[in-house]
Amino acid sequence: KAGVTQTPRYLIKTRGQQVTLSCSPISGHRSVSWYQQTPGQGLQFLFEYFSETQRNKGNFPGRFSGRQFSNSRSEMNVSTLELGDSALYLCASSLDGGRNTEAFFGQGTRLTVV
Amino acid sequence: DAKTTQPPSMDCAEGRAANLPCNHSTISGNEYVYWYRQIHSQGPQYIIHGLKNNETNEMASLIITEDRKSSTLILPHATLRDTAVYYCIVSEYGNKLVFGAGTILRVKS
Numbered sequence: 001k002a003g004v005t006q007t008p009r010y011l012i013k014t015r016g017q018q019v020t021l022s023c024s025p026i027s028g029h030r031s032v033s034w035y036q037q038t039p040g041q042g043l044q045f046l047f048e049y050f051s052e053t054q055r056n057k058g059n060f061p062g063r064f065s066g067r068q069f070s071n072s073r074s075e076m077n078v079s080t081l082e083l084g085d086s087a088l089y090l091c092a093s094s095l096d097g098g099r100n101t102e103a104f105f106g107q108g109t110r111l112t113v114v
Numbered sequence: 115d116a117k118t119t120q121p122p123s124m125d126c127a128e129g130r131a132a133n134l135p136c137n138h139s140t141i142s143g144n145e146y147v148y149w150y151r152q153i154h155s156q157g158p159q160y161i162i163h164g165l166k167n168n169e170t171n172e173m174a175s176l177i178i179t180e181d182r183k184s185s186t187l188i189l190p191h192a193t194l195r196d197t198a199v200y201y202c203i204v205s206e207y208g209n210k211l212v213f214g215a216g217t218i219l220r221v222k223s
Binding site for chain 1: 208
C-alpha cells in the first residue's frame with residue numbers, strides 16, 4: 001500500500017511569489033492535514049480537510065490556504081511568500097481524522113524562500 | 115499550546131528498554147494520548163495511541179495512569195535506529211495534532 005506522497009520534495013522561491021504544494025493521501029483516506037515545521041516554532045498545525053471541506057484551522061494568516069479534491073488529494077498554497085515561510089511542510093492523511101484514528105505523514109516538501 | 119510536558123532529552127543503552135514519560139494533567143475525557151516519533155527531518159511516524167487502557171503493538175507499549183494525567187511509552191529493546199524525537203500528544207481528533215517540543219531519545223551502543 002503506497003504511503004502519503006508529497007510533491008515536490010524541494011522548492012526554492014523568491015520573496016513575494018506564491019507556491020502550491022501537493023499531497024496524495026493513502027488510498028481510502030479522506031482526511032488530510034497540513035503542518036509547518038521550522039527550527040524556531042517546531043511542528044505547527046495549519047489546517048485539515050475532509051470530504052473537500054476545511055474542517056479545522058490553525059493559527060496562520062490568510063496567505064496560507066488549501067483545498068481538497070474529490071479524490072482526497074490536497075493542495076496548499078502560500079501567497080506573497082516571506083522569508084519566514086521557509087520551512088518543511090508536512091502532510092498527514094487519516095481514514096476520517098476523527099476520534100481513535102492515527103495519521104500517517106509524508107516526507108514533506110522543503111520550501112526555501114530567498 | 116501543547117498540553118503535554120516531556121523531558122527534553124533522554125539516553126538509553128542499546129538493547130535496554132526505553133521508558134519515555136509524559137505529563138498531561140489537563141487531559142479531557144474525550145482526548146486520546148498519541149505518540150509519534152521523528153527521525154531527522156523525515157515525516158513523523160505514528161507509534162501508538164490509547165484512551166485509558168494500556169496498549170501494545172509491534173513497536174511499543176503505552177501505559178496510561180488510572181487518572182489519565184500521565185503516560186509512559188515503552189520501547190522494549192531499543193536499537194540505534196530508535197534514536198529520534200518522540201512526541202506525546204493529547205487530542206480528540208487523530209488528524210489535528212498539536213506538537214510540543216518532544217523528547218530527544220539517544221540510544222547508545
